[in-house]
Amino acid sequence: MFGGIIETGRCFLAIAWRRLIRRAATSPGRLTTLTAVVVVLGLAFGLAGVLAMRASVGLVSDVTDRSGPLSLQAQDIYRSLSDADATAATAFLGNGVEPAELRKRYLDDIARASSALTVALHSAEGRSATALGVLVRQIPVYTGLVESARTYNRQGIPLGGAYLREASALMRQTILPAAQELFRAEATRLSDAQRAVARWPWTVTLLGLALLGVLVLTQRYLIRLTNRRLNRGMVLATVAALVAFGWLAIAASGAAGHISDGRDGGSEQVGLLAEARITALQARADEGLTLIARGDGKAFEDDFKVMMEQLAGKDGKGGLLQRAHQEAPDDAARAAVQQAQQHAAEWLTVHQKVRELDDGSQHAEAVKLATDGDASAASAAGRLDAALAEGIAGGGRRFDRAAAGAGDALGGADIAVALLALAVAAAAAFGLNQRIAEYR
Amino acid sequence: MRKIVATLAVVFVLAGCGQDPATPAVDSTAAAAVPRPLNVQDPAQSPAPPSTSPPACDVRASLRPPATLPAPGKMPAGSTMAKIVERGRLIVGIDQNAYLTSYRDPRTGEVVGFEIDLAKEIARALLGNPDAIQWRAITTADRIPVLQRGEVDMVIRTMTSTCERRQQVAFSTEYLTSAQRLLVNKGSGIDDFDDLAGRKVCATRGSTSIVTIMKQPSKPIPVATDSTLDCLVLLQQGQVDAVSTVDVLLIGLAAQDPSTEVVGKPVSDEPSAVAMRLDATDLVRFVNGVLDKVRASGRWTAIYSQWLGTAPPPPPAKYLD
Numbered sequence: 001m002f003g004g005i006i007e008t009g010r011c012f013l014a015i016a017w018r019r020l021i022r023r024a025a026t027s028p029g030r031l032t033t034l035t036a037v038v039v040v041l042g043l044a045f046g047l048a049g050v051l052a053m054r055a056s057v058g059l060v061s062d063v064t065d066r067s068g069p070l071s072l073q074a075q076d077i078y079r080s081l082s083d084a085d086a087t088a089a090t091a092f093l094g095n096g097v098e099p100a101e102l103r104k105r106y107l108d109d110i111a112r113a114s115s116a117l118t119v120a121l122h123s124a125e126g127r128s129a130t131a132l133g134v135l136v137r138q139i140p141v142y143t144g145l146v147e148s149a150r151t152y153n154r155q156g157i158p159l160g161g162a163y164l165r166e167a168s169a170l171m172r173q174t175i176l177p178a179a180q181e182l183f184r185a186e187a188t189r190l191s192d193a194q195r196a197v198a199r200w201p202w203t204v205t206l207l208g209l210a211l212l213g214v215l216v217l218t219q220r221y222l223i224r225l226t227n228r229r230l231n232r233g234m235v236l237a238t239v240a241a242l243v244a245f246g247w248l249a250i251a252a253s254g255a256a257g258h259i260s261d262g263r264d265g266g267s268e269q270v271g272l273l274a275e276a277r278i279t280a281l282q283a284r285a286d287e288g289l290t291l292i293a294r295g296d297g298k299a300f301e302d303d304f305k306v307m308m309e310q311l312a313g314k315d316g317k318g319g320l321l322q323r324a325h326q327e328a329p330d331d332a333a334r335a336a337v338q339q340a341q342q343h344a345a346e347w348l349t350v351h352q353k354v355r356e357l358d359d360g361s362q363h364a365e366a367v368k369l370a371t372d373g374d375a376s377a378a379s380a381a382g383r384l385d386a387a388l389a390e391g392i393a394g395g396g397r398r399f400d401r402a403a404a405g406a407g408d409a410l411g412g413a414d415i416a417v418a419l420l421a422l423a424v425a426a427a428a429a430f431g432l433n434q435r436i437a438e439y440r
Numbered sequence: 441m442r443k444i445v446a447t448l449a450v451v452f453v454l455a456g457c458g459q460d461p462a463t464p465a466v467d468s469t470a471a472a473a474v475p476r477p478l479n480v481q482d483p484a485q486s487p488a489p490p491s492t493s494p495p496a497c498d499v500r501a502s503l504r505p506p507a508t509l510p511a512p513g514k515m516p517a518g519s520t521m522a523k524i525v526e527r528g529r530l531i532v533g534i535d536q537n538a539y540l541t542s543y544r545d546p547r548t549g550e551v552v553g554f555e556i557d558l559a560k561e562i563a564r565a566l567l568g569n570p571d572a573i574q575w576r577a578i579t580t581a582d583r584i585p586v587l588q589r590g591e592v593d594m595v596i597r598t599m600t601s602t603c604e605r606r607q608q609v610a611f612s613t614e615y616l617t618s619a620q621r622l623l624v625n626k627g628s629g630i631d632d633f634d635d636l637a638g639r640k641v642c643a644t645r646g647s648t649s650i651v652t653i654m655k656q657p658s659k660p661i662p663v664a665t666d667s668t669l670d671c672l673v674l675l676q677q678g679q680v681d682a683v684s685t686v687d688v689l690l691i692g693l694a695a696q697d698p699s700t701e702v703v704g705k706p707v708s709d710e711p712s713a714v715a716m717r718l719d720a721t722d723l724v725r726f727v728n729g730v731l732d733k734v735r736a737s738g739r740w741t742a743i744y745s746q747w748l749g750t751a752p753p754p755p756p757a758k759y760l761d
Contacts, residue, residue, distance in 0.1 A: 092546075133470075141475055157696045158536070158543045162477065162669040169478040294536060294544070296577040361529060361574035364549075 027225060028439040031432055034218050038428040041214055042241065045207040046421020049248050052201040053414035056255055059197045060410060063259070064403040066123045067190035068267070072396065073116045074128075074183035075274050077135065079385070080116065081179055082281040084109035085171045088146050089288045090378075092153060092164055093367055110143060120182070127185035134178035142170050168289070180278060187271050194263045197406065198256040201248070208245040215241060215428070222435065233431020237424045244420035247413055254409030258402045266399025269324060269333060270392050276311055276320040276340070277388040283307035284381045287351060291358060291367055301355065312344045324391070329398065336391035343387055347380035474679060477670035482640070484650055484664035494603040500711050502613045503721055504759040505729030512568035520723040521566055524593055529572045530563045533586050533595035536577040537669040539692035540747045541598060551575050554688075554747040555596045558615060561739060562594075562714075565730045579666045581646030584608050587717055594727070598686055600648045600710040612714035612727045613757040615740075618686035619706030620652050623693050625675065630682055632704045636660040639681040642671035649685040652708050672697060686710050688748060711755065732757055 022029075087106040091098035117135055124132050145167035153160030215238045222231055286304035290297035313319040321341050328334040350369065354377055358366035370377045515521035524530055534551060535542045542555040560570035576592050583595045587609050598618070601611040622641075624630040637658040643649035645664035653662040663680050665671050671683040672693045683693060690702045714731075716723050734740045735754040744751035 137470065137473065138475075141472065145475060152696070153546045156545060156547045158539050158546065158669060159672060159696045160546055161544070162537065162667065162673045166475055166477040166670070166673055170475040173478075174473075174475075294575070294577045296536075296579065296582075 028436050030221075031436045031439075034214075034221070035429055035432040035436070038211075038214055038218060038237070038432070039425045041207065041211045042237070042421055042424035042428065045204065045211045045241070046244070046418055046424070048201075048204045048207050049244065049417035049421065050414045052204045053248070053251065053410060053417060056197055056201075056252065057407070057410050057414065059193045060255060060259070060403060060406045063190060063193045063197070063262075064400065064407065067186055067193055068396070068399060068403065070120055070123055070128070071183060071186035071190055071270075071274075072392075073120045074179065074186050075277065075392070076116045077113050077120070078176065078179040078183060078278055079281060080109045080113035081139075081171065081175055082278075082285060084113065085168055085176075086281075086285045086288050088149075088164065089168060089285070089292055090371055092149070092161065093288065093292055093371070097154065098150070106146075110139070113139065124182075128182050128189070131178045131182040131185060135175060135182070138170060138175050138178070142167055142175060145170065172285070176282075183274065183278070187267075187274075190267055191263065194259050194267070197259045200256070201252055204248060208241070208248070211241050211424070212238070212245065215424075218428075218432075226435065226438075231431040231435065233427045233429075233434065235431075237428035237431065240420045240423040240427060244417050244424070247416050247420070251410050251413035255406040258406035258409060262399045262402025262406070264329060266329075266395045266397075266402060269327060269329060270395035270399065272320055272324040272327065273337075273340075273388050273391045273395065276324060277385060277392065279307050279311045279320060280344070280381065280384055280388065283311065284378075287354070287370060287377060287381075291354075291363070291370055294363060304351070308344070308348060312341065312348075316341065316345045316348065333391060333394055333398075336387060336394055340384055340387040340391060343380055343384035347377060347384055350375065350377040350380050474677065476679070477665055477667075477673055479645070479666045480670070480674070481645060481664040482661075484643075484645065484654075484662040486654055487646065487651065494607050497603040497606055498758070498760075499601040499603060499606070499611075500614050500755075500758045501760045502611055502713070502728055502758070503725045504761055505725045505732060509565060509726065509729040509733070512565055515566070516722075520593075520720045521726055525567060528567070529574050530559070530566060530594075531574045531576055531592045532559045533576045533578040533583060533592040533597060534559070535597045535667070536575075537667045538598065538689055539669075539696050541688055541692055542596070543692075554616075554743055555598070557743040557746070558734070559594075559596050561734050562727060562730050565733070566726070579646075580644035581666075583646070583715065587715060590717070593716070593720075593723070595715040598689060598712050599715050600686070601713045602648060605715075608718065609715045610718050610720065610724045612716070612724060613731055613759075614711040614713050614755040615731055616688065616712040617752075617755045618688045618710045618712060620649055620684060620708040620710060621687045621690055621702055621706055622704040623672075623675065623683040623690045623700050623702055624681070626699050626701050628681070630703065633658050633660065633684075633707065636682060640679070641682045641684050642674050642680040643683070643685050644668055644671070647685065648708065648710065653684050656707070668693065672700070675700065686712075691748065728757065728759075 084106050087102055087109060091102040091106065117132065117139075120128075121132055121136070145163050149160045149163035149167060151160070152163060215234065219230065219234050219238070222228075222234065283304050286300045286307060290300040290304065293300060309319065311319050312321050321337060321344060325334060325337045325341070328337055354366050354370045357363075357369060369375075373379065510516060510521070513525055515525050534555065536544045536551055538553065540553055542551065542553040544551050559573060563573045564570040576586070578586055578592075578595070578597065580597070583597055583599055584605065586592050587595055595609075598616070599605075599611075601614070605611070622630065622633065622636075630636060633656045635658075636656070637660065639660055640663050641653050641660040642663045642665060643653055644667060650662050650664055653660055660682075663671075663674065665674070668683065668685055668689050671680065671685075674680040675683055676697065683690065687702060687706070694700050694702055714727050716727070735757070740754040741751045744754075
C-alpha cells in the first residue's frame with residue numbers, strides 16, 4: 001500500500017525533474033536560470049560587501065572607541081598606582097607625621113586609578129577582564145594596609161613600617177603586574193584589530209569578480225541569441241556592479257591605509273613610550289625603596305639598574321628610548337623622545353649621587369637629594385615622566401587622526417553597496433524578464 | 441522574482457542590526473586573596489644541616505680582654521680597631537624593626553633601643569664618639585654573610601651564640617639572656633606549644649627560633665619571614681596562630697599590640713652576643729673589655745631599664761681561659 005504511494009511520488013518527481021531539464025534546455029529556460037544566477041550572485045555579493053564593510057567599521061570603532069582609549073586608561077591606572085605606592089613610601093620616609101601634600105597626592109592617585117578602572121570595566125573582555133578583576137579585588141586590600149600602616153606609624157611604633165612593606169609587596173607583586181597585563185592585553189588587541197582592518201576582503205572580491213563575469217557572459221549570450229543591441233537592464237546592472245565593486249575597493253584600501261599609518265605613526269610609538277614609562281616608574285619605586293630599606297636595599301638598587309638599562313641602555317643611548325627615537329614618525333615625536341632621554345640621563349646622575357650619600361652613611365642628605373627640590377631625583381624622574389606622557393599624547397593624536405580617516409573612508413560604504421547590489425539584482429531581473437516575455 | 445528581491449532586502453536590513461550586550465554575571469565565588477609580607481615561607485624549609493656536627497663548646501665563653509683598654513682613637517697600630525679608627529666610623533649590622541630592642545623610631549627616623557645604646561658604648565670607647573656609627577639594617581638570615589663579606593665590623597642583632605655559628609663567626613661575651621617563648625592573641629586559648637599541634641607558628645628565616653619550632657614534639661607548622669615584625673602582621677591578620685622567638689623580641693611585639701600576650705614555658709636558652717669576623721680576635725677582646733666596663737659601671741642596668749623594664753643583674757662574663 002505504502003509502496004504504491006512512494007512509487008507514485010517518485011514518478012511525479014521524476015516527471016517534474018525531466019520537465020525542468022527540458023525547459024532549461026530551451027532558450028527561455030536558460031534565460032530563467034541565468035536570471036536566478038545573476039540575482040543570487042548579486043545579492044550574495046551585496047550581502048558579503050555589507051558584512052565586510054560593517055565588520056571593518058566595527059573594528060575601526062573598536063580601535064578608536066575601545067582598545068585605543070582602554071590602553072591609555074591601562075597606562076593611567078599603572079601610573080597612578082605606581083605613583084601612589086611611591087608616594088606612600090616617601091611619606092613614611094620623612095620623619096614623624098606625613099606631609100599633607102603627600103597624603104593628598106596618594107589619595108588623588110588612588111581616586112584616579114579607581115575612576116579609570118570604572119571606565120575600563122565597561123569595555124574589557126578576556127585577558128583584560130581577568131587583569132581588571134585582580135585590580136578591582138586587590139586595590140581595596142592595598143589601601144586598607146596603607147591605612148593600617150599610617151595608624152601605627154602615628155603611634156610611633158615600627159609595626160607601621162611592616163604594614164607598609166606588606167602593602168608595597170602586594171602592589172609590586174600582584175597589582176602592578178595586573179595593570180601591566182591589562183595594558184599589554186589591550187595593546188595586543190589593538191594591533192590585532194588594526195591587522196584585521198588592513199586585511200583585504202577576499203570573499204567579497206571573488207564574489208564581485210564572479211558577478212561581473214556572469215553579467216558579461218550573459219550579455220554575450222543574449223546578443224548571440226537575439227541578435228540585438230545591448231539589453232538596457234543588463235547594462236544598468238553591470239554599471240551598478242562596477243560602481244559597487246569600485247566603491248568597496250576604495251573604501252577598504254582607504255581604511256587599511258589609514259589604519260596602518262595610525263599603527264606606524266601612532267600606536268607603535270605609543271606602545272614603546274608606554275613601556276618606557278612603566279619601566280621608569282618601576283625604577284622610581286626602586287629608588288625610594290632602596291632608601292627606605294636603609295642599608296638593606298641592595299635588591300631594589302639592583303632592580304633599579306636593570307630597569308634603567310631597559311629604559312636607556314647601558315650608556316644612555318640604547319634601550320626602549322633609543323628604539324622610540326629610531327622609530328619616531330616625525331620631528332615632533334623625535335624631539336619628545338630626545339627630551340625624555342636627556343631627563344633620564346639627568347636622573348641617573350642625581351641617582352648616583354644619592355647612592356653615594358646613602359652608602360656613605362649620610363642617609364638624611366640622601367633622602368633630601370632624592371625627594372626634595374628641583375635638583376632632586378624625584379624631580380628629574382617627574383620630568384622624564386612628563387616628557388614620556390607628552391610623547392604618548394602626541395602619538396595618540398596621530399593615531400586618532402588616522403583612525404578618524406579610516407572611519408571616514410568606510411563611511412556610507414555599506415549602505416551604498418547594499419543599494420547598488422539590490423539595483424544589480426533588480427535591473428538584471430527586469431532586463432532578462434523582458435527577453436523571457438518575448439517567448440511567451 | 442520581485443518578491444524574492446524584497447524578502448532579501450529585508451534580510452539585509454536585519455543583518456545590520458546590532459546585538460544587545462549581555463549583562464555580565466556576578467562572580468559569586470570571588471574570595472579575598474590575603475596579602476602577605478615580602479618573602480614569607482609557609483611552611484618554612486628546614487635549614488641545611490651542617491655537614492659535620494660542630495664540636496661541643498661553651499656558647500657563653502669568649503676571649504679575655506686586655507688588662508687595660510687602649511684610649512679612644514688610639515688603637516694599636518695594625519689592629520682591626522686601628523682600621524676602624526682610620527675610617528672614622530664603626531659599621532654595625534642591626535635590626536631596625538625590633539621594638540624596644542633595636543628599631544627605627546617613626547617619629548624621628550633615628551634608630552634607638554637597648555642594642556643601639558650598647559653599640560654606641562662600643563663606638564664611644566673605640567672612636568671617642570657614640571654617634572660615629574654607620575647603621576646597616578640586615579635581615580636575620582644575612583647576619584653571618586655580611587660579616588663574612590666584610591661589609592660590617594660587627595653584628596648586634598639578638599644573635600644567639602651557638603656552637604654551629606661559632607664555626608663561622610666569633611662571639612663576644614653574653615650581653616642579654618633570653619629564652620624562646622610564644623606570642624598569641626589574648627583569649628586564643630593557646631598556653632603552650634602543646635596547643636599548637638598542626639597550627640602555624642612564625643619566626644624569622646635563618647634564626648635559631650625557627651629550628652626550635654621545628655623540633656617541638658607537638659609538630660607545629662613553622663612559617664618563616666624576614667623580620668619578627670612581619671610575624672606580628674601575620675598574627676594580626678589571622679595567617680598564623682602564634683609567633684615564637686626570644687622573649688625580649690616578643691615583649692617588643694606585645695608592646696605594639698595590647699591584644700596579644702606572651703605565654704608558654706621557655707623552650708630554649710639563648711645567650712645574645714656581639715658577632716664579629718672569626719679572624720678579628722683583637723676586636724673581640726676589645727669589645728669584651730667594653731662590655732665588662734658597661735656591666736661594672738651600671739650603664740648596662742641603666743639602658744636595660746630604659747628600654748626593657750626592670751633590669752635583672754647583667755649576664756656575667758665568661759672567658760675561654
